Amino acid sequence: MKIQNVDVIRQSVPLKKPFITSLRTVHRADSIIVRIVTDDGRVGWGEAPPTLVITGDSLESIEAAITQVFAPLLTGKNVLAYEPLLQSVHQAMVGCSSAKAAVDMAIYDLVSQHCGLPLYQFLGGSKDTLETDYTVSVNAPEEMGDDAVRYVEAGFNVLKIKVGKGRIEDDIKRIQEVRRRVGDDIKIRVDANQGWQAKEAVRAIRRLEDLGLDLELVEQPVKAHDLEGLKYVTDSVETVIMVDEGVFSPAQAFEVLRRRAADMINIKLMKAGGIYKAQVINQLAEEFGVECMVGCMIESRVAATAAAHLAASKRNITRVDLDAPLMLREDPVIGGVQYEGRFMTFPKAPGLGIQDVVNTFGMEVV
Known part of the structure; x- marks a missing residue:
C-alpha cells in the first residue's frame, strides 16, 4: 500500500x-x-x-x-x-x-x-465513548457567567474557564461568578494559559481553595519554560495542577514527571507532532502514575477526530477537552467523530471514519 x-x-x-x-x-x-x-x-x-x-x-x-x-x-x-x-x-x-x-x-x-479497524481500536480500544468539557473564553465576569449557563443548559457538566488576562483579582472574580451561576454540581477546570507568575498563582489558587470553589484542576498557571515555577505551584497547593504548553515532546514530559512538577499532562497532537509521539508521552506518564488529558487547538473535526481516537484508545487518558468543532459556525467534515452535547461517539468505519472535507476556503488542491 x-x-x-x-x-x-x-x-x-x-x-x-x-x-x-x-x-x-x-x-x-x-x-x-x-x-x-x-x-x-x-x-x-x-x-x-x-x-x-x-x-x-x-x-x-x-x-x-x-x-x-x-x-x-x-x-x-x-x-x-x-x-x-x-x-x-x-x-x-x-x-x-x-x-x-x-x-x-x-x-x-x-x-x-x-x-x-476504527483507529481507537487499532491503538488499544480502551473505551468507545468520550465526554468533553466546554471552554468559557476570558471576558468580563458577567459575560463569562452568561456563557457558562448557556453551556450547562446545552448539557455540558464540565467547564474549562480561561483566565490569566489582566489582574489576578479579576481572575478570581471570573471564577467566582461562574461558580455562582452554575452551582456546585458542575466541574470547573481553570486554564491560565501561562498568564500568572508562580507566587501569585499560589496566592490565587489558595484563595480559590479558601473560597470553597472546588476546582477540578488548574492548567498551565506559569510560563511554559518555567519548570521550577510549575513545581513550586504544584507543591504549594492542594488543587491538581496540569501542565500543557510546558510539554511538547516525550523528553519534556519525562523531565516534568521526573521532577514531579505537575499532577497531570495535557497532550495535544499539534504539540506532540501527532499520535506516534503522543502515545510515548502517555506511556511515560502512566509509568509515573500520572493521568493525562487530550486537548486540542482551534480545529475542525478532522484533527479532533484523530485526538478523540487517541483518547479513547488509552486507559490513562482520563479527560478530554475536544470542544473546538462545536465552536464553528459550520461543519466542513463529513464522517468522523460525532457530538451529541458533551458526548462523543465513533463511527464503525475503519480508520478515522472521515468520508470527505468540504473546502470552505475556496482554494484548489495544491
Missing part, C-alpha cells in the same frame, strides 16, 4: 463567538487539511491549525513543510511500514509539530483502514 499523492487544502471557518485566552483572540478556525492517497485508492485525512503563540506554526509554514519536505519524503513509500515512516517525518525537520501531526494522523488513518 504505497503513497501516491499528498495533497493540502487551506480551510477557514468562522467561529460562533471569538475565542479569547491570555495568549490570543481567534475569530476563525484556519487550518491546513492533508489528504494522503494510496495506490489502492484509500484516502487518509489529517489537519494542522496554525497556533503561532504556542507551536510557532503559521498556515504558510505548515503548508511549506508538508508540500516541500514531507510530500517528497512520503511519496512512493509503503504506509504499512509506518514506524520508520513516522520516524523519518520527525527527523526531517526541527519543530513544525503541527505539520508533522497532520501527516501523522493521515498515516494512522490509512494503516487502521487497512486493518479494518
Whole structure:
C-alpha cells in the first residue's frame, strides 16, 4: 500500500463567538487539511491549525513543510511500514509539530483502514465513548457567567474557564461568578494559559481553595519554560495542577514527571507532532502514575477526530477537552467523530471514519 499523492487544502471557518485566552483572540478556525492517497485508492485525512503563540506554526509554514519536505519524503513509500515512516517525518525537520501531526494522523488513518479497524481500536480500544468539557473564553465576569449557563443548559457538566488576562483579582472574580451561576454540581477546570507568575498563582489558587470553589484542576498557571515555577505551584497547593504548553515532546514530559512538577499532562497532537509521539508521552506518564488529558487547538473535526481516537484508545487518558468543532459556525467534515452535547461517539468505519472535507476556503488542491 504505497503513497501516491499528498495533497493540502487551506480551510477557514468562522467561529460562533471569538475565542479569547491570555495568549490570543481567534475569530476563525484556519487550518491546513492533508489528504494522503494510496495506490489502492484509500484516502487518509489529517489537519494542522496554525497556533503561532504556542507551536510557532503559521498556515504558510505548515503548508511549506508538508508540500516541500514531507510530500517528497512520503511519496512512493509503503504506509504499512509506518514506524520508520513516522520516524523519518520527525527527523526531517526541527519543530513544525503541527505539520508533522497532520501527516501523522493521515498515516494512522490509512494503516487502521487497512486493518479494518476504527483507529481507537487499532491503538488499544480502551473505551468507545468520550465526554468533553466546554471552554468559557476570558471576558468580563458577567459575560463569562452568561456563557457558562448557556453551556450547562446545552448539557455540558464540565467547564474549562480561561483566565490569566489582566489582574489576578479579576481572575478570581471570573471564577467566582461562574461558580455562582452554575452551582456546585458542575466541574470547573481553570486554564491560565501561562498568564500568572508562580507566587501569585499560589496566592490565587489558595484563595480559590479558601473560597470553597472546588476546582477540578488548574492548567498551565506559569510560563511554559518555567519548570521550577510549575513545581513550586504544584507543591504549594492542594488543587491538581496540569501542565500543557510546558510539554511538547516525550523528553519534556519525562523531565516534568521526573521532577514531579505537575499532577497531570495535557497532550495535544499539534504539540506532540501527532499520535506516534503522543502515545510515548502517555506511556511515560502512566509509568509515573500520572493521568493525562487530550486537548486540542482551534480545529475542525478532522484533527479532533484523530485526538478523540487517541483518547479513547488509552486507559490513562482520563479527560478530554475536544470542544473546538462545536465552536464553528459550520461543519466542513463529513464522517468522523460525532457530538451529541458533551458526548462523543465513533463511527464503525475503519480508520478515522472521515468520508470527505468540504473546502470552505475556496482554494484548489495544491
